[in-house]
Amino acid sequence: MAARHEEIAEELRRAIDREEYTVGSRLPTETDLAARYEVSRGTVRQAVAALTSEGLIGSRQGARRVVLASRRSQTFEELRSFAQWARAMGREATGHVVSSTYRPATPEDSVRLQLTAGTQVLHVLRVRGLDGEPVLLERTVYADWISPAVERVEPDCPSVTQRLYEDTGLVFAYGEHVIDAVAAGAQDADLLGIRRTSPLLRVRRVTTTREGRPVEWSDDRYRSDAVTFSVHNSIANNALARRAP
Amino acid sequence: MAARHEEIAEELRRAIDREEYTVGSRLPTETDLAARYEVSRGTVRQAVAALTSEGLIGSRQGARRVVLASRRSQTFEELRSFAQWARAMGREATGHVVSSTYRPATPEDSVRLQLTAGTQVLHVLRVRGLDGEPVLLERTVYADWISPAVERVEPDCPSVTQRLYEDTGLVFAYGEHVIDAVAAGAQDADLLGIRRTSPLLRVRRVTTTREGRPVEWSDDRYRSDAVTFSVHNSIANNALARRAP
DNA sequence: GAGGCCAACTTGTTCAGACAAGTTCCGCTG
């Protein structure tokens, strides 16, 4: 939060949040904002570009910017870390490791994690819950170079992300998520406390470091009555894609 | 495609696509690119910012940019329009209207479409398929001001989006999508040709014009064996959020 | 050979100015 344009973006977010600019109303012009914050127009543009990509405001050449929404989307960190998300909602994240074993990387593992096939990778199955109620089943495969650090994390640690950061300085920076729906299998039903064949929201994701090196990939299954995902997009900025297998 | 920075972005995308820059390799420096395309560094930065937000490349201060992925995500238009998506995959979009009726707006309708409660809104139920195979059930509610134009569209029109653009100049510009999983109900199962209680991927979305005015909201249910969604994100740019109801 | 330090390199931030392109709204005309 050093850069001036980030400070301005944050101030604008807060102003929208406390309805100083209401949904549907128009933001001040770039020139006005530049004068108010005593920066150049370019710096203001960087700030409003951030809000635009977050879907908070809309932008069209020639017309003043319009406030589209007030509640801001989550940060990458809140999405990445189950525990940080729970805390932001004022609920407690719980969780425990069901199993943790080393297996040779399958062809799929080696492609996703950019490893040579047969490397020993760590498979972890975790159940995670909100205030004790299980809502998520995480089947995660960790790359060989991070596996030892993952093993050192105690089984009921609420935030693995936090722990890995403290221990190794690891920062997750990029993610790719594939979302679909599956029927609960026998193990899923048992661990989540639901009936078999109940619909589950499945998110398969790969997370990489800032250098673009894959750290983990995971098959996460959410109880669909407990969790949904939301995505914002626009002509100028689209992160969402529909795919046929 | 007039702006120079968009042309450069497109050239870089194509270069990545044909593996001139391979995944994991480094992009030329901003100064190099500026010289090559004979533009200023600022213009190059606009171009690479687009690729960064698309998740194609990663960026860190001080280090050269890294190519993270080769396949590019869809444009907003391809996501918005089922027909355009199908065409981009080389498949044929089919579809027909099952029912189309006017009803007074419920409180939920009026909130999502920013209308006064009780306004007559158009409910349309469509089945859509790829090469004749049904994959999607669309339950859409249109705002009153666009309903007449929607009614004029013939029931088996493959691209409603295209049609509305031609007839009224309407452009969809922003979207908010909430994704979860549901079990197929009796009507869902019947129209999609699947068993009852099969898991379906549900996407509830609101689409708005460039002015930020809501046009439609829809409950879309996809056969989970036929369609998935993918989302890309990063620390710098996150459009995805996890929510508890 | 291992490790640390430094110089060169690269991206991030910010400025000021100029013109292009699209929107809005007022006032005029029929």
Added chain:
DNA sequence: CAGCGGAACTTGTCTGAACAAGTTGGCCTC
């Protein structure tokens, strides 16, 4: 009063420059 035209306004594009901040790789030392 409806519709049109145009002036004023606002965002988009692009340049060139300067400095800050972070990364990389090679050289030097121990």
